[in-house]
Amino acid sequence: MARRPRLLPTVGTARNLLAAGLEGIVDRAPTGSPALPLVLVACSGGPDSLALAAVAAHAAHTGRCRVGAVVVDHGLQPGSADVAARAAETVRGLGLDPVEVRTVSVDRTGMGPEAAARTARYSALDDAAAVHGAAAVLLGHTLDDQAEQVMLGLARGSGTRSLAGMPGRRGLYLRPFLELRRIDTEAICAFYGLEPWHDPTNEDRAFARSRVRQEVLPFLEDQLGPGIAQALARTARILGQDADLLEQLSSEAYAGLRTEGDDGAVLLPEDGLRALPAALRQRVLALAALELGAFQPSSERLRAAESLLDRRGSAGPVQLGGKVSVHRQVRGRAVLRGDASYGNLVLSSNGSNNGPGVKQSRRPTQE
Numbered sequence: 016m017a018r019r020p021r022l023l024p025t026v027g028t029a030r031n032l033l034a035a036g037l038e039g040i041v042d043r044a045p046t047g048s049p050a051l052p053l054v055l056v057a058c059s060g061g062p063d064s065l066a067l068a069a070v071a072a073h074a075a076h077t078g079r080c081r082v083g084a085v086v087v088d089h090g091l092q093p094g095s096a097d098v099a100a101r102a103a104e105t106v107r108g109l110g111l112d113p114v115e116v117r118t119v120s121v122d123r124t125g126m127g128p129e130a131a132a133r134t135a136r137y138s139a140l141d142d143a144a145a146v147h148g149a150a151a152v153l154l155g156h157t158l159d160d161q162a163e164q165v166m167l168g169l170a171r172g173s174g175t176r177s178l179a180g181m182p183g184r185r186g187l188y189l190r191p192f193l194e195l196r197r198i199d200t201e202a203i204c205a206f207y208g209l210e211p212w213h214d215p216t217n218e219d220r221a222f223a224r225s226r227v228r229q230e231v232l233p234f235l236e237d238q239l240g241p242g243i244a245q246a247l248a249r250t251a252r253i254l255g256q257d258a259d260l261l262e263q264l265s266s267e268a269y270a271g272l273r274t275e276g277d278d279g280a281v282l283l284p285e286d287g288l289r290a291l292p293a294a295l296r297q298r299v300l301a302l303a304a305l306e307l308g309a310f311q312p313s314s315e316r317l318r319a320a321e322s323l324l325d326r327r328g329s330a331g332p333v334q335l336g337g338k339v340s341v342h343r344q345v346r347g348r349a350v351l352r353g354d355a356s357y358g359n360l361v362l363s364s365n366g367s368n369n370g371p372g373v374k375q376s377r378r379p380t381q382e
């Protein structure tokens with residue numbers, strides 16, 4: 016009989032990471048209860064999610080939870096159905112139950128292929144979690160994925176939230192392996208005798224992420240010394256905490272400043288906005304835009320909105336996206352005195368509520 020290799024320290028670390036991630040989720044039900052919570056592994060058949068499935072199968076054997084899996088077939092490459100079927104068979108072999116293959120149709124309108132596949136995948140995972148009443152969905156992202164994400168964010172000139180990378184937990188979704196290296200997930204697969212599938216698109220230089228993985232990070236490691244991936248992941252953790260704080264402070268500031276105008280418009284007093292640090296001012300403007308139904312406005316649009324505070328008299332509108340615009344409204348007396356502190360920034364949806372002196376058809380001050 017083939018002897019099982021000795022337990023790798025990495026396997027122990029991975030089990031501990033998963034146990035920590037599941038804390039507060041699986042310990043709600045008593046051990047052995049018929050209503051054990053179900054955890055679903057989102058499994059592509061690649062090394063990261065296959066290692067996660069194996070480690071999660073071990074968690075199921077401890078009797079604390081049930082573990083199933085969802086394999087999504089994006090149908091984008093020839094043979095994708097076979098890859099999905101093989102992944103499903105492998106995780107069934109690990110004892111996971113239920114195991115589902117979901118075939119999705121990827122709508123690429125207005126999106127790159129990666130983003131379109133991601134959107135379709137998350138919608139399938141959301142649905143599977145709802146159908147099975149899952150307590151959590153596990154994703155196999157590793158420290159290397161996090162480092163690549165931060166690097167790509169730096170290259171785009173992103174802000175704090177984006178540079179904070181992927182969260183360890185958001186809603187139902189958990190990423191217990193964010194502190195593991197990709198090389199570790201390969202070792203875990205080898206330990207369990209699993210043969211992961213290697214996605215050829217991960218090697219495709221047409222994708223910026225592949226170039227970061229294959230060329231940029233190895234180059235930086237060569238030039239700056241080892242540990243660059245860990246350093247980038249550490250930056251993500253630090254910025255994640257900073258972003259949480261900034262978001263909390265801006266929510267509080269928004270609640271303190273916001274009043275309602277006519278037709279559902281949101282009024283923000285200029286003197287209150289000016290008194291805020293710049294980092295909060297733009298976030299407060301973004302919160303108002305989000306409340307009115309815009310997507311997260313770009314930093315250029317937010318800067319343009321903020322610059323209305325430097326104008327004399329009524330000004331704008333500046334478009335913030337999603338039919339939400341902002342204009343500066345100054346009361347008559349204030350215009351005469353040139354006293355900006357008497358004005359409001361008025362955010363409204365559908366171009367309604369463009370205050371005195373601002374014609375609806377006027378072009379945005381800045382895009």
Ligand SMILES: Nc1ncnc2c1ncn2[C@@H]1O[C@H](COP(=O)(O)OP(=O)(O)OP(=O)(O)O)[C@@H](O)[C@H]1O
Pocket residue numbers: 056057058059060061062063064065085086087088089136153154155156160214217
């Ligand atoms: N087709 C899929 N079906 C189910 N889950 C998926 C699928 N593709 C990705 N995922 C989930 O999203 C995570 C990140 O996916 P991504 O494509 O960034 O990495 P990957 O290199 O494919 O990961 P892996 O090594 O697990 O295949 C995966 O670890 C997995 O949990």
